[in-house]
Amino acid sequence: MSVTEEGSGPWVARLPELRYSQSLERGLAILCVFTAQRPVLGIADIADHLGMSRSTTHRYVVTLVALSYLEQTTSRKYRLGLRVTDLGMAALCSSQLYQQAHPYLVQLRRRTSHTVGLGVLDGTEVLYIDRVHGSRRAWNEIESNLHPGSRVPAYCTAIGKLLLANLPESQQRELITSSKLTKRTKHTLTSKKALREELETVRDAGIAASDQEFATGVVAIALPVRNEALEVIAAVSLEAITPPVSPQRLEEALGRHLRSTAEQISARLGSRSEDKLSVRE
Secondary structure (H helix, E strand, C coil): CCCCCCCCCHHHCCCCHHHCCHHHHHHHHHHHHCCCCCCCECHHHHHHHHCCCHHHHHHHHHHHHHCCCEEECCCCCEEECHHHHHHHHHHHHHCHHHHHHHHHHHHHHHHHCCEEEEEEEECCEEEEEEEECCCCHHHHHHCCCCCCCCEEECCCCHHHHHHHHCCCHHHHHHHHHHCCCCCCCCCCCCCHHHHHHHHHHHHHHCCEEEECCCCCCEEEEEEEEECCCCCEEEEEEEEEECCCCCHHHHHHHHHHHHHHHHHHHHHHCCCCCCCCCCCCC
């Protein structure tokens, strides 16, 4: 994306000139430069990426810092501030998926005491729409700081593998090709051929598992959430620690509860009649 000194972004070319704020466009463009791959940037980095002068970039960045949308690091570079997190959380919490699913995720956590997650695929990553932390003491000791809005790699998580497995073949191939399969633990699959084979198994079985592939000691299973057209649009997961729990034991003991939750959320999204569904306190 390029935001020049003279012009504005290409996606707004047809907006009435008097209604369009170039200053707002530039400020938002600066925020969009920061990604998971580029969490910390200097003025020169931002200016070069957007095609703006460094003096103009600095003026906008100073304003964003004053408003808490950016914060300066000790190395005199910048990263996203807490106000951006607040906006992201507000957007997630107002989404239909979050609103329809959250009561059922809370219910599942109460039934199992394990951490429950709901995520969607965003490129090669899973974006958590919701996450309800487990109440088990042992789990809390190794709980990673994942929350609604967090992103995790798709290839090594149960939610991610479930969503990848349900993509059209061409799209799945493209995402796997563009993914870097970093070895996060000794259990992580780093072979793209092996990953494709596992995704075929997941698609046939309708359930995905992660056995300490994302984090040592953490296992998870995931099932699909479908919309009215029966398309897989999200996945819900149940996470536990090992030992003593393995993905197989987790599915045997609590898989029916996870399936019920996935079906209830899908029903709320219109995939089947929801007349008889209710959330018990």
